[in-house]
Amino acid sequence: MVMVDSHDATYFQRMEASLGDKQHILDWLVPGSVLDVGAGSGKLSHIMANHGYETYALDASPSSQTRIQQYDNIHGVLGHVAELDSLFPESSFDNVVCSSIMHEVYSYGEASCVPGDLIDMNNALISFRRLLRSGGRLVIRDGIKPSNWSDSVMVQFLQSDGDDFVRYYADNSPFWSDSFSSWTVNLQQTSPNNWIGNLGSAMEIVYTYTWGPESAIREVQEMYGILTELDYLALLSQHGFTILHHEQYVQSGYIEHLKSKVRIVSSDGTVIWPSSNALLVVESP
Numbered sequence: 001m002v003m004v005d006s007h008d009a010t011y012f013q014r015m016e017a018s019l020g021d022k023q024h025i026l027d028w029l030v031p032g033s034v035l036d037v038g039a040g041s042g043k044l045s046h047i048m049a050n051h052g053y054e055t056y057a058l059d060a061s062p063s064s065q066t067r068i069q070q071y072d073n074i075h076g077v078l079g080h081v082a083e084l085d086s087l088f089p090e091s092s093f094d095n096v097v098c099s100s101i102m103h104e105v106y107s108y109g110e111a112s113c114v115p116g117d118l119i120d121m122n123n124a125l126i127s128f129r130r131l132l133r134s135g136g137r138l139v140i141r142d143g144i145k146p147s148n149w150s151d152s153v154m155v156q157f158l159q160s161d162g163d164d165f166v167r168y169y170a171d172n173s174p175f176w177s178d179s180f181s182s183w184t185v186n187l188q189q190t191s192p193n194n195w196i197g198n199l200g201s202a203m204e205i206v207y208t209y210t211w212g213p214e215s216a217i218r219e220v221q222e223m224y225g226i227l228t229e230l231d232y233l234a235l236l237s238q239h240g241f242t243i244l245h246h247e248q249y250v251q252s253g254y255i256e257h258l259k260s261k262v263r264i265v266s267s268d269g270t271v272i273w274p275s276s277n278a279l280l281v282v283e284s285p
Contacts, residue, residue: 032094
């Protein structure tokens with residue numbers, strides 16, 4: 001799959017709108033250096049540098065690097081996660097930060113055409129461990145799959161563009177499939193504005209919908225909730241990391257933005273908002 005380089009003004013505005021949420025990452029860093037993987041506009045990197053961290057901002061987008069260069073207290077590095085081993089020597093950093101990056105590694109990686117193949121995520125974790133000094137921290141903030149992803153739910157759109165959005169997603173997302181699994185997205189329409197499917201698919205559709213039509217071309221190329229929290233923790237443990245902290249939550253602003261546009265209804269008629277994000281903090285041996 002080819003990554004859509006749509007790092008335009010709208011993309012950067014949306015990234016910067018979540019800065020308040022991202023700043024909780026600083027609570028878990030150890031003193032020293034930080035590699036900010038997929039740094040985007042560089043705002044989070046800039047904040048970390050202002051807190052005394054020697055900060056390197058990695059991003060493969062030239063438009064991101066142009067923005068990063070406006071800050072004189074961070075080191076901009078043009079490159080992709082898959083190139084980390086050639087960009088930095090072993091044990092280069094005290095901290096590695098991945099904010100909304102692991103789902104992109106999965107979505108755009110070499111194995112992205114194979115549902116459920118985590119080879120690119122595994123390779124990224126191998127590189128992160130290699131780059132971290134002993135006792136260093138890896139902080140991952142990213143989408144999360146509901147543990148009860150297979151539960152049957154209904155998605156009810158409250159505005160007229162909902163049906164068109166689902167059809168656009170179905171026509172353009174590589175993750176849409178006629179089959180139901182934890183690695184695919186599928187909803188079935190029952191009536192105008194009403195769709196049924198599993199909770200995992202509903203979450204992908206609804207939280208992609210929150211980005212709006214101007215970002216749809218990029219967002220439908222990505223699967224946001226790849227793993228459940230427990231699956232993430234198991235994967236990190238397999239790579240030798242020690243789990244220090246984990247939590248999941250609905251990102252601030254999501255419910256307020258969506259509640260007048262769409263809702264997810266459980267089989268008992270309850271409106272539910274599954275966790276959209278997880279914060280995972282682990283230590284390198």
